[in-house]
Amino acid sequence: MEEIADRLKTVQDKIAAAESARPPANQEEVTLVAISKTHPVDVIQSAIDAGCRAFGENRVQEAGQKWPELKAKTSDVTLHLIGPLQSNKVKEAVALFDVIETVDRKKIAAALAREMEKQDKALRLYVQVNIGMEGQKSGIAPDETVAFVAHCRDDLNLEIEGLMCIPPAGEDPVPYFQNLAKLADEAGVKCRSMGMSGDYELAIANGATSVRVGSAIFGHRAYK
Ligand SMILES: *Cc1c(COP(=O)(O)O)cnc(C)c1O
Numbered sequence: 421m422e423e424i425a426d427r428l429k430t431v432q433d434k435i436a437a438a439e440s441a442r443p444p445a446n447q448e449e450v451t452l453v454a455i456s457k458t459h460p461v462d463v464i465q466s467a468i469d470a471g472c473r474a475f476g477e478n479r480v481q482e483a484g485q486k487w488p489e490l491k492a493k494t495s496d497v498t499l500h501l502i503g504p505l506q507s508n509k510v511k512e513a514v515a516l517f518d519v520i521e522t523v524d525r526k527k528i529a530a531a532l533a534r535e536m537e538k539q540d541k542a543l544r545l546y547v548q549v550n551i552g553m554e555g556q557k558s559g560i561a562p563d564e565t566v567a568f569v570a571h572c573r574d575d576l577n578l579e580i581e582g583l584m585c586i587p588p589a590g591e592d593p594v595p596y597f598q599n600l601a602k603l604a605d606e607a608g609v610k611c612r613s614m615g616m617s618g619d620y621e622l623a624i625a626n627g628a629t630s631v632r633v634g635s636a637i638f639g640h641r642a643y644k
Contacts, residue, residue, distance in 0.1 A: 478503025582611025
């Protein structure tokens with residue numbers, strides 16, 4: 421488990437270096453969200469012990485099995501949902517998560533608005549953008565993003581904190597990062613969640629305000 425602390429430190433150092441390499445006007449602090457999907461509670465606990473406080477999971481059910489006990493021990497942990505949200509999981513997601521990064525359609529936005537009111541809980545919300553317009557990927561189309569953010573804000577009274585994207589695998593991610601940053605400006609939101617283990621430094625150079633890093637901290641994932 422010492423390994424996790426070492427890898428976390430390496431990632432934190434690289435983030436700090438990428439932050440300070442940006443122009444002085446853009447040196448806002450970047451949040452590291454450690455993506456702990458598939459990893460067990462004891463492994464995640466070692467990252468918490470090493471000082472990490474923001475985590476991401478991609479499945480509501482898996483997070484529900486791991487996080488109540490972890491959060492009971494460390495109350496200032498922030499938990500992000502980074503995978504698709506289904507309507508029948510909205511209630512559980514609102515109860516468990518602090519940030520939802522995958523708001524991607526009107527139905528889910530409306531369900532979140534209702535459920536947050538019911539539970540009297542204000543989650544931080546990101547709209548996921550299908551930045552490469554890939555058929556199989558979730559997310560709102562780039563050219564519908566500004567109108568969708570306005571719909572959330574004006575019709576549902578939901579504050580959208582930022583945009584999130586996953587660029588197409590195997591392509592240069594930089595043009596996609598730049599496009600997400602531009603869309604965030606146009607939509608009037610301040611945060612940009614982009615960059616994973618393979619490209620988080622590039623994402624920071626191109627305007628990320630948070631990065632989602634899994635395998636560089638926790639090692640490879642063994643899917644069941
Ligand atoms: C799994 C996942 C990550 C982390 O990927 P790594 O390459 O392991 O860093 C980031 N974002 C999303 C949406 C993911 O599903």
